[in-house]
Amino acid sequence: MSTILNFLKENQDSITKTLMRLTRTESPSHTKELVDQCGDVLKAEFESLVGGTVEMIEKKEVGNQYKFTYGTGDETEQILIIGHMDTVWDKGAIPIKQDGDLLYGPGVFDMKGGLAITLWALNALREKGVQGKRKVVFLVTTDEEIGSEHSKEIILEEARKSSVVFVPESSISPHAAVKTERKGAGQFTLNITGVSAHAGINAWDGASAIEELAFQIIDLKKLANREEGISVNVGVINGGTRVNVIAKEAIAEIDVRITKKNQAEKLARQIRNRPVFVEGTKVVITGEIERYPLERTESVIELYKQLKEIAHTHGYDLGEGSSGGASDGNFTAGLGIPTIDGLGPQGDGAHSENEHVFLSNLPYRAALLAEIILKHIH
Ligand SMILES: [Zn+2]
Incomplete structure (x- = not known):
């Protein structure tokens, strides 16, 4: 079994704690003050888990956004991971509760689970001392659920500098397939x-x-x-x-x-x-x-094949699918940059009261992301 997966499985409780901290700091898109508090937590997590450079992009109308960078690779093209910390839930609208392997709560699936696995994927790379030719930029925005008006430009700007884009948005339920197509x-x-x-x-x-x-x-x-x-x-x-x-x-x-x-x-x-x-x-x-749509192009299929191979070494089969919904991955795909979406953890119920993730799956998705980065960082 992969050493990265082993390491992450040993840290499942800590990954859960990261997700808990991000979830407890509720962050409805329209309440800047709350989203900014979530940003503070996210920044602190990044600093302790990854420790690269942090750039805060101040916003007036919506929460401040963050550009986190791991590695110092001098290759001009970077690897881009995009996520959002805003949720569709007003503060207190749904409870946070753990039921065995399931964690319920506002944004756990869409997409704080995705933020947590990204932080831990980068942590695993740091622990292994991985420094590649490319740096990894983790861009976290704050208005995805309300149309991305205040983040579209920076997403496009970072995408233009990238060879590949990974989007740890919610996966396709129930088997956590990745999204190789979006309308x-x-x-x-x-x-x-x-x-x-x-x-x-x-x-x-x-x-x-x-x-x-x-x-x-x-x-x-x-x-x-x-x-x-x-x-x-x-x-x-x-x-x-x-x-x-x-x-x-x-x-x-x-x-x-x-x-x-x-x-x-x-x-x-x-x-x-x-x-x-x-x-x-x-x-x-x-x-x-x-x-624009995220089209299932040759380069997207190639990325999916790589992910599927990694999943096999982790002992499971990774499916793919399409989504009628759009995400910020549509922007990067629209530029023609190979983009794969739905890399977030297994779960269900985005935008519904049933929103949840499977905690035991978090290390698997973090490992999947870490190893696909490894394939592209050199
Ligand atoms: Zn989302």
């Missing part, structure tokens, strides 16, 4: 303006924004294509003021998903260039496709 995603808003009029007295003078909205919804739905993996969902609509008034305004919010990067431009164009169905109404569209 791309975008959001658009349709603002429709009509002409209001009294529905009885001068019904023919108005132009109903709601009627136009109805036509738009049907028309937008035609852009979806199941075979090609393009989905279009009008998830929110709003409009009108009174039953006897022809509606002046209506709004629709639209979520789109794509599976190939080359679908993005055409779809965005089709959404923006709306025909108008009801004479007298106007349609204004805002929004964009924010995240």
Whole structure:
């Protein structure tokens, strides 16, 4: 058995403690003060477990972000690991509890478990005295759950300097498969303006924004294509003021998903260039496709093969799968940098009250990450 795995298994209790400390410091995306406290804990853990360099990126609207660096390799290309410390949970919303091998709590699976295994993977490399040609950058952001508006730039900037990107986001349940494919995603808003009029007295003078909205919804739905993996969902609509008034305004919010990067431009164009169905109404569209898909390219398959081989030496089979959800890994994949996602520990229930991880799996995932880094660091 691998010495790295052995070392990490011996440290399972300490890995659990790291995860506990990160989980207890709750960090809802919208509460900067709390996220910053979690950042303090994360920094302290990094300093004691890894001890490389720490750079804090101050943020006003969201929690401060961190760029941790392990090693001093002078190769220009680095290895990048990206994670986020914010969670979808308000403080106290769900309890933290341990039940045998299971740890329940806010963010344990998405993705404080992933942060804990990364810290310990780097700790294992340090203990083994590994110094490679490349340095390892561990970038931890604070707004992934609310769209990554304040971190997209730094993620792209670090990705451009990287030969490979590992994302220890939650794995695919129940067997902790990694994600070799993720859909791309975008959001658009349709603002429709009509002409209001009294529905009885001068019904023919108005132009109903709601009627136009109805036509738009049907028309937008035609852009979806199941075979090609393009989905279009009008998830929110709003409009009108009174039953006897022809509606002046209506709004629709639209979520789109794509599976190939080359679908993005055409779809965005089709959404923006709306025909108008009801004479007298106007349609204004805002929004964009924010995240390109993480495509299962040759280089992604190669990374998966390497991981699968490592898993075999650890005595288990590692599966792969795709996810309809997007993560920050979509940004790096969108640049064409080989990215593998879902490297976090085994667990389930992201964004649900059932959120949990398997503690005995933590050393395995930390070892998997440590050894894939080893393959790329030299
Ligand atoms: Zn996440």
